[in-house]
Amino acid sequence: MLKPKHFAYANMVTPKLVAKIEAEEPALRLALLIDADNAQAAVIEGILAEVARFGEATVKRIYGDFTSPHSASWKKVLQKYAIKPVQQFAYTTGKNATDSTLIIDAMDLLYTRRFDGFCLVTSDSDFTGLATRIREEGLVVLGFGEQKTPDAFRNACNKFVLTELLRPAETGSLSAAVKPEPTAAPALPPATALTQAAAPSLPQDFMLSALDQSSGENGWAHLGTFGSYLTKLKPDFDPRVYGFRKLSDLVRSRQDIFVTEERALPGQAQKQLYLKPR
Incomplete structure (x- = not known):
């Protein structure tokens, strides 16, 4: 049975959630889950700052094959920001085992009843079902992805933030995306x-x-x-x-x-x- 406080997040977006964007102190306990295959390390600092505006990321995990050159940029920032890497080897070509591992972990964390919401960092529409399932439990879902992220995943989140907006000053630009x-x-x-x-x-x-x-x-x-x-x-x-x-x-x-x-x-x-x- 859900804890009473979770019912406060049952609606799509509450005024309390939106007000946090303006100035309220963080209160939500959040699980930050990053799909390394569909996110860029250059925006991690901006993502963490954005998450802090809504609450505290008490769990920070990133999923991917960190033996792959594709994930080399992530390895440089994991220790700095205390993000726990979850290694997932590609069992076969063309299949994304990372997605399955992230979804399984998310469901395990969901059923601990320790969180008020989840932050999903990905541009992959395959996580639409996960976002929908989390919201069915009355928890907040904050999505982070690039401009290419399909509408299905965007609309499955309570709030979706473009990672192009979170790039460092020297590289930040929406001109390539919008x-x-x-x-x-x-x-x-x-x-x-x-x-x-x-x-x-x-x-x-x-x-x-x-x-x-x-x-x-x-x-x-x-x-x-x-x-x-x-x-x-x-x-x-x-x-x-x-x-x-x-x-x-x-x-x-x-x-x-x-x-x-x-x-x-x-x-x-x-x-x-x-x-x-x-």
Whole structure:
């Protein structure tokens, strides 16, 4: 039987989960599982930083054949970041034994009931079933993969993050993965190297639809509720793709689309951001 706290994560995305992207302290206990055959070592530091925004990775494992030249880059970072390698030899050509090993381990960890969620680092759609099964248990699934990752796996996660956004400053660029188009309004100065590349155009219809679903009878929506609906409708939605570090930065900059208002709530020192369509 599931522990009571796990039912808090039964929905696709909770406002609490989305709020962690903005500023909340980490609370989730996470298992980080990396498919070395479908992930690059160059983004590991960014992945760990991103995971830390949601919670603590109490288990960090990577699966692959580390006798292969393909995995040479991973061997250089495993000790530095305390990631446990799980060696998996290729039993036969054309078959991926790594996938099976990772899935078996994930299910073993799932049934320990010690975790609030899983972080799956892969661009392989073969893990769609695993992500779906974990969510059936009421746990959060955070996916990390490249732009080529199929929609099936992206949509099976509560939240999906493009690893192109997590590359170091000297190599970080979305230009090779996303064809840029000019934005309707200038973006704020980029806070990190993640937004150095030109951003694609903002999906206004999609965002206004999410805002309509998340707003109250007075037409206003809390930023956290709005962010929750965005991710429910599109798990790979990320303001950094459009040149903004946070969702609050994005909506404040697009005064041609949104009306924003900061409100001081009773008993809270920090103001809360609300928005509505212009």
